[in-house]
Amino acid sequence: xxxxxxxxxxxxxxxxxxxxxxxxxxxxxxxxxxxxxxxxxxxxxxxxxxxxxxxxxxxxxxxxxxxxxxxxxxxxxxxxxxxxxxxxxxx
Amino acid sequence: xxxxxxxxxxxxxxxxxxxxxxxxxxxxxxxxxxxxxxxxxxxxxxxxxxxxxxxxxxxxxxxxxxxxxxxxxxxxxxxxxxxxxxxxxxxxxxxxxxxxxxxxxxxxxxxxxxxxxxxxxxxxxxxxxxxxxxxxxxxxxxxxxxxxxxxxxxxxxxxxxxxxxxxxxxxxxxxxxxxxxxxxxxxxxxxxxxxxxxxxxxxxxxxxxxxxxxxxxxxxxxxxxxxxxxxxxxxxxxxxxxxxxxxxxxxxxxxxxxxxxxxxxxxxxxxxxxxxxxxxxxxxxxxxxxxxxxxxxxxxxxxxxxxxxxxxxxxxxxxxxxxxxxxxxxxxxxxxxxxxxxxxxxxxxxxxxxxxxxxxxxxxxxxxxxxxxxxxxxxxxxxxxxxxxxxxxxxxxxxxxxxxxxxxxxxxxxxxx
Numbered sequence: 037x038x039x040x041x042x043x044x045x046x047x048x049x050x051x052x053x054x055x056x057x058x059x060x061x062x063x064x065x066x067x068x069x070x071x072x073x074x075x076x077x078x079x080x081x082x083x084x085x086x087x088x089x090x091x092x093x094x095x096x097x098x099x100x101x102x103x104x105x106x107x108x109x110x111x112x113x114x115x116x117x118x119x120x121x122x123x124x125x126x127x
Numbered sequence: 128x129x130x131x132x133x134x135x136x137x138x139x140x141x142x143x144x145x146x147x148x149x150x151x152x153x154x155x156x157x158x159x160x161x162x163x164x165x166x167x168x169x170x171x172x173x174x175x176x177x178x179x180x181x182x183x184x185x186x187x188x189x190x191x192x193x194x195x196x197x198x199x200x201x202x203x204x205x206x207x208x209x210x211x212x213x214x215x216x217x218x219x220x221x222x223x224x225x226x227x228x229x230x231x232x233x234x235x236x237x238x239x240x241x242x243x244x245x246x247x248x249x250x251x252x253x254x255x256x257x258x259x260x261x262x263x264x265x266x267x268x269x270x271x272x273x274x275x276x277x278x279x280x281x282x283x284x285x286x287x288x289x290x291x292x293x294x295x296x297x298x299x300x301x302x303x304x305x306x307x308x309x310x311x312x313x314x315x316x317x318x319x320x321x322x323x324x325x326x327x328x329x330x331x332x333x334x335x336x337x338x339x340x341x342x343x344x345x346x347x348x349x350x351x352x353x354x355x356x357x358x359x360x361x362x363x364x365x366x367x368x369x370x371x372x373x374x375x376x377x378x379x380x381x382x383x384x385x386x387x388x389x390x391x392x393x394x395x396x397x398x399x400x401x402x403x404x405x406x407x408x409x410x411x412x413x414x415x416x417x418x419x420x421x422x423x424x425x426x427x428x429x430x431x432x433x434x435x436x437x438x439x440x441x442x443x444x445x446x447x448x449x450x451x452x453x454x455x456x457x458x459x460x461x462x463x464x465x466x467x468x469x470x471x472x473x474x475x476x477x478x479x480x481x482x483x484x485x486x487x488x489x490x491x492x493x494x495x496x497x498x499x500x501x502x503x504x505x506x507x508x509x510x511x512x513x514x515x516x517x518x519x520x521x522x523x524x525x526x527x528x529x530x531x532x533x534x535x536x537x538x539x540x541x542x543x544x
Contacts, residue, residue, distance in 0.1 A: 037435055047482075048436075048437075049435050049436070049437050050437035050440075051380075052427075052540060053426070054426050054427040056381070056428065056542070057428070058539075060175075073526070073527050076470075076526075076539050077379040077470050077527075077539055078377045078378070078379055078525040079368070079378070079379070079380065079381050080368075080377065080379065081368035081369075081378070081380060081381050081382055081428065083366075083368075083369050083382075083430045086428065088427070088428070105429075106382070106428050106429050106430050106431070107430050107431060107434075107436075108431060109429065109431050
């Protein structure tokens with residue numbers, strides 16, 4: 037796999053580290069035990085198209101949101117994760 | 128058919144043309160007392176223990192492809208019981224004891240070779256951690272020896288002891304650990320289970336669960352039709368989330384790819400199984416002469432059964448750090464298997480929240496050595512509806528209860544286990 041970083045261009049996989057599924061959202065403070073349990077431990081573990089967080093530690097150190105197929109490793113889209121810098125990305 | 132020196136002699140006299148099939152390739156019946164999904168080592172071992180230990184012989188093992196075509200055929204064949212945490216220590220030793228009598232039990236040569244497993248240490252802190260683990264093992268009646276540098280040099284004089292960054296200081300040895308021929312383990316359990324009447328059904332993919340009005344699982348829908356079942360057990364590590372999703376379950380599991388490698392055959396070099404303590408690299412030498420080795424999982428979710436270059440490079444660097452003389456040995460084959468990475472690095476063997484459905488999942492990349500033990504305790508659970516005492520901590524609800532068995536202390540980040 038190679039990932040096209042929206043800030044740096046196409047780079048080899050070794051520059052990136054993986055966080056995982058981008059879908060789970062941290063529950064608000066005071067959320068129920070069920071919601072926290074679900075967020076920390078349960079996973080959809082999708083076989084197919086999925087959206088994930090990757091970190092470009094060997095490059096610009098930006099967090100990226102990558103659309104990837106877990107059955108084929110094909111990457112269909114890469115965009116900066118929400119937050120500072122996202123607007124500066126090369127379109 | 129019973130294998131012995133006489134059956135071998137008889138077959139030899141007839142030019143080896145009259146061997147019978149090792150196991151029976153069955154067609155599905157309408158209903159079984161127990162249906163096991165997954166014809167890998169764990170599923171077949173479960174069927175055999177159900178039949179042999181618990182007297183339940185109306186059992187089917189359903190396999191999507193051919194038996195042993197998943198992770199049972201994709202591992203590095205290492206067996207050991209050198210675990211440190213309560214829950215793991217006893218369970219893996221139960222499994223080790225079953226390895227030691229497997230071939231007699233099954234009447235099948237699985238080439239179990241207790242050649243010893245040495246985990247090298249490279250710092251004072253690591254020595255202390257290994258000493259502690261060794262003591263834990265010995266307190267639990269498991270063999271362990273802490274080796275100093277001289278003892279390791281005697282066993283493996285060819286290692287690069289003076290590696291500038293990670294000099295070898297010694298190792299933790301479990302002499303009873305070693306390797307087993309992975310395909311023969313699958314065929315052996317299939318042979319013995321089939322002999323006791325278990326139906327092994329290949330090319331039979333489960334596509335859904337049959338539920339009654341109360342939601343209880345009463346059978347499975349498959350590519351070869353509907354099959355009724357008193358109980359259904361899942362032993363489909365790598366695909367647990369996908370199969371469980373058909374019953375509406377979400378599991379504390381992610382699927383990750385783990386690569387393994389084998390070199391071209393070389394003359395006898397490595398007498399035992401050896402692991403590098405400063406990176407992640409484990410290696411043994413097969414009877415054909417190839418070095419069989421592996422390291423970390425790739426680190427991203429995958430169902431693709433193939434990995435990428437960074438981990439391949441990392442694994443080979445681990446090998447070169449210890450054995451620089453293998454630098455010119457060519458890599459013969461490389462493959463990937465899909466691991467059920469659980470949230471604490473330990474397995475789940477439990478009833479599922481769905482009545483009639485039982486889970487055997489979350490083996491991370493430690494499933495092969497667990498094969499006999501996993502089959503034994505899963506058969507116990509299916510037969511008795513209560514966990515076997517050595518698997519009593521492998522419960523699905525342990526994450527909610529905060530009772531993790533986190534051997535590596537990494538927390539709920541599956542790609543770090």
